[in-house]
Amino acid sequence: MSDKLKVAVLYDVWEEEQPAVEPEPEKPKRRSKKRRKKKKEKHDREEIFEALQKLGYEPFYQVLDGRMQSLSALPKCGADLVFNLIESYGGDDTKEMNVAAYMDLVGMPYTGSGPHGHFLAQDKAIAKKMFAFYGIQTPYFATSYRGKLDHAHDIKFPLIVKPVWEDGSIGIGADAVVGSVKELMERIEYIQDEFDSPALIEEYIEGREIYGGILGSYENTEALPLIELDLSKLPKGTPKIASLDVKFEKDTEAYKLTKSAPVEGMDDATIEKVQHVALAAYRAVKLRDYGRIDMRLTEKGEVYVIEANPNPWLASTQEFAMAAKKSGRTYTQLIGEIVDMALARYGMGARAEVAG
Ligand SMILES: Nc1ncnc2c1ncn2[C@@H]1O[C@H](COP(=O)(O)OP(=O)(O)OP(=O)(O)O)[C@@H](O)[C@H]1O
Ligand SMILES: [Mg+2]
Known part of the structure; x- marks a missing residue:
C-alpha cells in the first residue's frame, strides 16, 4: 500500500435538469446559476491534480453533484486531505460555506477558507x-429586496447594481452601471427576478x-x-x-x-x-x-x-x-504551499513524500 498522502480534488457539478435532492419547501428554490457559462479552457482541477502528482501526493477526483449520495460518499472517500474547489452545491453558490462546514463536522481536513470566511x-x-x-474603504451602498431597503448610505449616481451574493460577474453586464432612477429601478427588478437575490446598489468607482x-x-x-x-x-x-x-x-x-x-x-x-x-x-x-x-x-x-x-x-x-x-x-x-498550509493547520506536518 502506498504511504503517499491521499488528496481528494473536490469539485462540484450541477445540471439544471437534475432533480433537486432536498427541496426546501418554505423557501423559493434558487435558480441554477448562469455560472455554467464559465468556459474554463483547461479546468484548474486538472492542473492541480498534475501539480499534486509532481509534489509526490496521490491525488484523486471527488465530486459533489447536489445529490445526497455524493455528499455521504465524501467522508468515506479515504482522503487524508481535501483540495477544496467547491464553488456551489446543487447549483446554489451560497452553499460553498455549507460544504466547508460539513467537512469540519465530519473531521475532514481541507484547503482554503473555512465556513466563516465563505459566509462573510x-x-x-x-x-x-x-x-x-x-x-477599509469600500464604495457606499444600499441593498434592496422586494421593495424593502435593508441598509442605505446616502448614495450618489452613477451606481452599479449587482446581486448581493453571486460571483463570476453573474448579473454584471454593461446595464449594471446606471445613471438614473429609472435605470436603477429596472436593474433592481432584473436582479430580483433573475436571481431571487437582494440587489446591492453601490457607488460606481472610476x-x-x-x-x-x-x-x-x-x-x-x-x-x-x-x-x-x-x-x-x-x-x-x-x-x-x-x-x-x-x-x-x-x-x-x-x-x-x-x-x-x-x-x-x-x-x-x-x-x-x-x-x-x-x-x-x-x-x-x-x-x-x-x-x-x-x-x-x-x-x-x-x-x-x-x-x-x-x-x-x-x-x-x-x-x-x-x-x-x-x-x-x-x-x-x-x-x-496551499497544501502545506492546510496540513499545518490540522497538525499534519509538511508533505509526506516529495518527488524529485
Ligand atoms: N462599485 C464598483 N465600482 C466600479 N466597478 C465595480 C464596482 N463593483 C463592481 N465593479 C466592477 O464589476 C466587476 C465585478 O464585480 P464583483 O467583483 O463585485 O463581482 P463578482 O461577480 O463577485 O466577481 P468575481 O467573483 O468574478 O470576482 C468588478 O471587478 C469591477 O470591474
Ligand atoms: Mg470580483
Missing part, C-alpha cells in the same frame, strides 16, 4: 460592513481595476504582486467593468480587448498601500490559505475594496496564479 465574503453587503468596521492575491492565514500572510485588468481599450460608451463578457465570453469584443497582467507603472508607495488594504480586507473577512481581493484605485490614489474572494479560481492563466508566478513561485510550488 459571499454576502457582499456583510463583507462591506466588516470592511467598514476595520476602516479607476484602475486591481487584484490583490494573498497567501497565508491569520498573522502569517503575504501579499503577492498586484495584477491589473486593463479595461481602457473597451469601446467608448461601454462601462469599464469586468463584466461577464470580459471574464468569460471568449467570442466577444469585450473579452478580446481586455487583459490581466502584473501592474506596471505604479510607484512603490502606492503598491504598498494597495497591498496593505488587500491584506486588511483578507483578514477582515477571515479568509484562509489563499484569496483574492478585488479593488479599484482612483486617480487620486484612493483604494476601494470591491469584494473578497475566498478560494479564487486557481487556473494557471488566471490572476491568482499570475500573481504567484510574478512572486517567483512555480505553479507546482503554489499548489504545494
